[in-house]
Amino acid sequence: MEKLLPxxxxxxxxxxxxxxxxxxxxxxxxxxxNASLLALAGASAYCKGGVVMYTRDALxxxxxxxxxxxxxxxxxxxxSALFRSRIIRERFNADWGLSESGAAGPTGSRYxxxxxxxxxxxxxxxxxxxxxxxxASSDRQANMIAFGQAALTLLIECLENSK
Numbered sequence: 001m002e003k004l005l006p007x008x009x010x011x012x013x014x015x016x017x018x019x020x021x022x023x024x025x026x027x028x029x030x031x032x033x034n035a036s037l038l039a040l041a042g043a044s045a046y047c048k049g050g051v052v053m054y055t056r057d058a059l060x061x062x063x064x065x066x067x068x069x070x071x072x073x074x075x076x077x078x079x080s081a082l083f084r085s086r087i088i089r090e091r092f093n094a095d096w097g098l099s100e101s102g103a104a105g106p107t108g109s110r111y112x113x114x115x116x117x118x119x120x121x122x123x124x125x126x127x128x129x130x131x132x133x134x135x136a137s138s139d140r141q142a143n144m145i146a147f148g149q150a151a152l153t154l155l156i157e158c159l160e161n162s163k
Contacts (some may be wrong), residue, residue, distance in 0.1 A: 001035060003057075005036055020125075022097070023049060023096070027053050032147075036040070036159065078150070081099050082128060084121070088118040102118025103117050115137065118134075118135075120147070120150060122155045122157075124159070125163050129158055133147065
């Protein structure tokens with residue numbers, strides 16, 4: 001988690017300076033993004049919380065998410081990352097939503113993506129952005145860290161470029 005903390009510190013400083021909050025929906029990072037944001041003193045000022053949506057059942061357990069809504073987006077796509085980011089932002093009543101979902105490894109996903117594939121999205125005031133990361137690695141723990149780093153970097157970029 002040491003590799004995530006500098007990014008979490010930067011994101012936290014930006015959120016606190018703007019008096020804004022975040023909620024995080026994770027999958028293959030397994031909670032590392034939330035943990036890095038919560039590891040900082042004063043986290044309650046900006047972090048509303050999050051959910052590890054590791055399975056489809058976990059996604060459907062989020063209030064008012066229906067199978068029909070989940071069917072509208074294919075897993076492993078940037079659209080699915082945006083969907084999760086919007087859902088977590090709305091359900092937690094946060095200014096920002098951040099999501100990531102991928103295949104940490106050592107095998108690929110049930111959607112046909114290789115290990116190391118991850119999609120992530122940030123949604124906030126006046127901005128929505130999704131990206132795809134391909135690490136080309138089957139190292140599960142290294143991928144989890146890389147996914148967390150990329151998601152926090154995306155959040156920082158969006159915070160710096162939003163209104």
